[in-house]
Amino acid sequence: MELSNLSEFKSSKELREKLADLGFAKTFDEGEIILNENAYIKAIPIVTKGSIKVMRTDEDGREILLYYIKPGESCIMSFLGGIHQDTSKVKAIAEEDTEILFIPIDKVGLLIKDYPEWLDFIFRLYHKRFEELLEVVNAVAFKKMDERLLNLLQKKCELISNKTLSVTHEQLANELGTARVVVSRLLKHMEDQGLVKLGRNKVSLL
Numbered sequence: 001m002e003l004s005n006l007s008e009f010k011s012s013k014e015l016r017e018k019l020a021d022l023g024f025a026k027t028f029d030e031g032e033i034i035l036n037e038n039a040y041i042k043a044i045p046i047v048t049k050g051s052i053k054v055m056r057t058d059e060d061g062r063e064i065l066l067y068y069i070k071p072g073e074s075c076i077m078s079f080l081g082g083i084h085q086d087t088s089k090v091k092a093i094a095e096e097d098t099e100i101l102f103i104p105i106d107k108v109g110l111l112i113k114d115y116p117e118w119l120d121f122i123f124r125l126y127h128k129r130f131e132e133l134l135e136v137v138n139a140v141a142f143k144k145m146d147e148r149l150l151n152l153l154q155k156k157c158e159l160i161s162n163k164t165l166s167v168t169h170e171q172l173a174n175e176l177g178t179a180r181v182v183v184s185r186l187l188k189h190m191e192d193q194g195l196v197k198l199g200r201n202k203v204s205l206l
């Protein structure tokens with residue numbers, strides 16, 4: 001697995017080669033579950049192509065989007081759960097067709113010991129995820145649902161570099177932790193305002 005083309009993964013050639021040597025690659029189709037909640041974590045994922053959305057589910061089965069994992073990034077939740085031999089507290093789903101390099105959890109300690117830049121990568125990732133989780137808390141606590149929906153659409157479009165999304169109202173509702181009818185009503189209102197154009201399982205930002 002070649003990591004040198006990942007601009008976000010700021011590391012030496014030696015570390016990239018070591019990761020490629022230690023890890024194993026897998027591909028996932030759009031919508032495929034990569035990691036379920038309460039599953040034991042046996043490897044740390046590094047996204048090499050595509051993207052992952054990380055979700056949290058409450059006791060009533062309602063879900064909310066926490067953050068996206070892009071190429072050159074990993075899941076800090078998996079890292080923390082793995083090194084503590086704990087189960088996953090989140091669910092990871094392929095947002096699009098995705099390729100992942102998995103680093104076995106028993107090799108992580110070796111990497112930290114031999115490659116200080118790997119630890120720096122983990123700390124920078126932790127900082128980024130913490131800020132993203134604060135954004136989620138801020139949005140849920142202080143922002144109206146229409147603003148949260150528009151922000152989600154913008155994030156998704158930025159992720160795939162396309163202003164037209166293939167997504168259902170149900171999917172958007174799940175990621176926002178609300179009901180489908182709420183999302184449908186808000187999207188219709190946004191369309192009336194000229195912010196979006198709606199199609200069958202499609203939403204286009206204008």
